[in-house]
Structure formats: structure tokens, C-alpha cells
Amino acid sequence: VLVLVSPSLVKRQKTHFHNLPCGASIILGNNGYLWLYPTPGQQDEEAGGYYTSMEPVSLSDREVISRLRNCLLALSAHKVLLFDTSVLYCYEASLVHQ
Secondary structure, three states, rough: OEEOHHHHHHHOOOEEEOOOOOOEEEEOOOOOEEEEEEEOOOOHHHOOOOOOOOOOOOOHHHHHHHHHHHHHHHHHOOOOOOOOOHHHHHHHHHHOOO
């Protein structure tokens, strides 16, 4: 899933690729483009970070990604700086809601 936010909300960090403990990964682009995708189960070191999966995404992974998307939109609507910790705190706070 691609989410577009204001580039000024993305905190500059040493690394912008994050594997979140909820089962999804996020790429925080400095240009305001945020990519959400399910974390691959096993990764080959010889692939150099490139991973292609043609299998359908499970329902639980889609729910996690859509919840993260909604968190990103809520944080950006309230002008909160986006980085891995702020997104994870928002995700954990949203788990009480259906």
C-alpha cells in the first residue's frame, strides 16, 4: 500500500526501512511516499534484499496493513512527526478499536 503524506512530516533517520513487530514492514520516504507491505517470512541472503512473492496476501496481513495505513493518515492529519516508533505507538493504541 502506498500512502502519500507531507514530506515535512517524515523524520529523517539513518535508515528508513523498518520491519515492525506487528508483521508488516514500512518504508518511510523523505519525499512523503510511505510504503506498507507484509514482512516476508524467510529471506535469502543471496537475493540482496530483493524478494518476489506471487502468493495472495492473507486476510490477517491485509488487516494489519490497513490498520497501519489508517494510523499513518490519522497521524498526518494531526501533524505528528512520522517515524517507526510513532507509527507503532499509534498501531498499538488502535488495537482496542474494531
